[in-house]
Amino acid sequence: MSLPALVAWWVLPFVLPLCLYVAYTDLSRMKITNPTVIAIASVFVVLGPFLYPFDAYLCQLAQLAIVLLVGIVLNAAGVMGAGDAKFLAAAAPYVALPDLRLLMALFAAVLLAAYAVHRIAKVTPLHKMAPTWDSWHTTGRKFPMGFALGPTLALYLCLAAVHGS
Structure with missing residues (x-):
């Protein structure tokens, strides 16, 4: 992994609870x-200058801006929700570009697992543990992508903490 382990260790205590909150x-x-x-973006803005050389920090911040612009276009086209686009933008600076392929594979696995767990819970008595959750009552193509996006960033940072450069 290209993300430095030191970076992951420093941001993980702040970002992990936020990722879980996004899923919730x-x-x-x-x-x-x-x-x-x-808050997710702010953690990077505050800690980033201490964890990266200044030029690398600016490149990571540029990822936030680029992903936000792409997310706005995709949201306007009806491809994704605004919250999903904003989360992706806030998460972008944490991702080392050489790890993008790994991140996409991780996201695919987490998305499949999240979708399966959500759909199974929705049609079984498990949903009675939280009967007021809005995601149980969605129809059609709506799915709480934060349930996959949050854990994907959390797992990526955990993997980087252990296997990072």
Whole structure:
């Protein structure tokens, strides 16, 4: 992995709870809240200058801007929700570009698992543990992507903490 282990160790205690909160709020309210996304981005903005050389820090921040612009276009086209686009933008600076292939594979696995778990829980008595969650009542193509996006970033940072450069 290209993300330095030191970077992952420093950001993980702050970002991990936020990633889990993203999964929870998307399951319960079908929303990824702005304060959570801002907090995720803020952790990088605050800690990044201490963890990266300045030029590398600026490149990582540029990833945030690029992903946000692409996310806005995809949201306008109806491809993804606004919260998903904002989360992806806030998560982008944490990802080392050479790890993008690994991240996509990790996301695919987490998405399949999240989808299966959600659909199974939705049609079994498990959903009675949280009967008011909005994600149980969605129809059609709606799925709480934060349930996959949050854990993907969390797992990526955990893997980088152990196997990072």
